[in-house]
Amino acid sequence: MSLELSVDEIIQTLKRSSLTTVLVEGKDDVLIYRWLEDEIGVVNANFFPCGGRDKLMQIYERRSEFPESSVIFVADKDAYVYINPPQEYNEIIWTNGYSIENDLYYGRGIESLLSNDERTIFLKSLNSFVEYYAYEVEKCINQEEYNLRTHPQHIICEIQHEVKQEFLDEINFKKAETEIENNIRENYDVLIRGKSLFALLTRILSKSTRPVKHSKLSLLEQCYRTHKSDKFLELISKIEQKISA
Known part of the structure; x- marks a missing residue:
């Protein structure tokens, strides 16, 4: 998928998807998630880089618009590694460290x-x-x-x-x-x-x-x-x- 899709275009794509979608930031770490997709297998899920954290969070806030779609949100914890993420984001899978790169370095x-x-x-x-x-x-x-x-x-x-x-x-x-x-x-x-x-x-x-x-x-x-x-x-x-x- 193109990293240039707008939030609205991504949401429309998610609405039409019949496969589980793992939505990731994918701006700087897309290669890592491609390795992961290859390991887990695209038969089970489609890893979708949305083009950055801001877009991912906007899509998460609008998840009620695609209730029938199976979407998993994965995001870097970033500064939330120092302060706990707000409860309203509890459906997001956060990295353990600051970012997925930290989890690899750990x-x-x-x-x-x-x-x-x-x-x-x-x-x-x-x-x-x-x-x-x-x-x-x-x-x-x-x-x-x-x-x-x-x-x-x-x-x-x-x-x-x-x-x-x-x-x-x-x-x-x-x-x-x-x-x-x-x-x-x-x-x-x-x-x-x-x-x-x-x-x-x-x-x-x-x-x-x-x-x-x-x-x-x-x-x-x-x-x-x-x-x-x-x-x-x-x-x-x-x-x-x-x-x-």
């Missing part, structure tokens, strides 16, 4: 690709990023304006492997509560936005001086093909249970 097995020296650099950049990220999460929890989408590659110094001081000055950074920062540091594979997490890893594993280079997509595929995490298997199980219900 357990940190993919970090075994790092050499000892690379791991030292990774941990230094991760710890610095966590300190900054906790500041944004605290604002989110306090219902203030926040931004969790800043790309690590844009703010981490390539020499010091720390968040640049000029960036911190620009956003008027101040340290978050210790409890918030420690929680993110201990559970970073769940709580840091998946795209940021893979960016932190890819900036090291894609270095031009590295004999074997990895892209984000190759890392995602390794996570999926070689060591599905418990959290990802749990997500698959929830989808399969809904399909067979």
Whole structure:
């Protein structure tokens, strides 16, 4: 299905569908869901990328318009990983971590690709990023304006492997509560936005001086093909249970 369909067009399509539809965001993670569709089997359900979270939520709000259709909603938890999703969204299958990428990353097995020296650099950049990220999460929890989408590659110094001081000055950074920062540091594979997490890893594993280079997509595929995490298997199980219900 085209990712350019409008909300109204998607709803009309769902009304006509005789097969169970698994509606997913599909803007950035469509490839993962295509792997999943191939594994579960298109005979049982059709994975339908609707083109983003906003569209998925709009369609969910209008689900009364297609009561006879079997539709399963799967969405990234996003900031709801820090605050529980509202009860009115309890029919949605949420990822366990911030996003489906987090569920793939969970357990940190993919970090075994790092050499000892690379791991030292990774941990230094991760710890610095966590300190900054906790500041944004605290604002989110306090219902203030926040931004969790800043790309690590844009703010981490390539020499010091720390968040640049000029960036911190620009956003008027101040340290978050210790409890918030420690929680993110201990559970970073769940709580840091998946795209940021893979960016932190890819900036090291894609270095031009590295004999074997990895892209984000190759890392995602390794996570999926070689060591599905418990959290990802749990997500698959929830989808399969809904399909067979």
